[in-house]
Amino acid sequence: MTYTVDFVDVSTVGLESSPVAEALAGLRANEARYFRNKYDHVFTVEPADDAREAVEWVHRILAEEREIVIASRPLEATAFQVENIRMAYVFYESGLSINVMYTVDDPKKRAVGFKLSEGMEVPEELASRFKFARQKSKLAGTIRGSYFVVKNEY
Known part of the structure; x- marks a missing residue:
């Protein structure tokens, strides 16, 4: 069942099994507000x-x-296109959010982003490969993020 993410009244719907459900819900709401x-x-x-x-x-x-x-187990996902950008998000039980930003007409503007919910550890599979910068969010508290550029066609 599709869920419309509300960034005014943040809800943990669909994310309840996460040990950081509140923070992950805030992270998801932060993305909803941005778009x-x-x-x-x-x-x-x-x-x-x-x-x-x-x-x-x-x-x-x-x-x-x-x-x-x-x-970690994926809990929720979405894929859509805005303007010339194909987007996909996966929200994981650990509190991790991964997004792919894939411009359909410019191979130089394609990336995978990682965001860590407040209260979660850096996943082992990412810890040795990426450094995470911090940013503050009214909805999600402190978000740690990193990314890499996509080189191939998908």
Whole structure:
């Protein structure tokens, strides 16, 4: 079932099994607010089992670009396009959020982003490969993030 993410009244719907559900819900709401304000896009998610195509696309890029396999269980995902940018998000039980920003007409503007919910440890599969910068969010507290540039076609 599709869930429209509300960034005014933040809810843990779909994320309840996460040990950092409140922070992950804030992170998800932060993304929803960004897309609403920048692109007037309504951010919706669905259970990962119902969004297999999006989850598989993200996992394929991680595996082929950097040989990364995420250990945590995906809870929710979404895929959509705004302007010339194809986007996909996967929210994991650990509190990790991964997004792929893939411009359809400019191979130089493609990246995978990682965001860590407040209160979670850096996942082992990312710890030795990435440094995480901190940013403050009214909805999500302190978010730690990192990224890498996508080099191949997907």
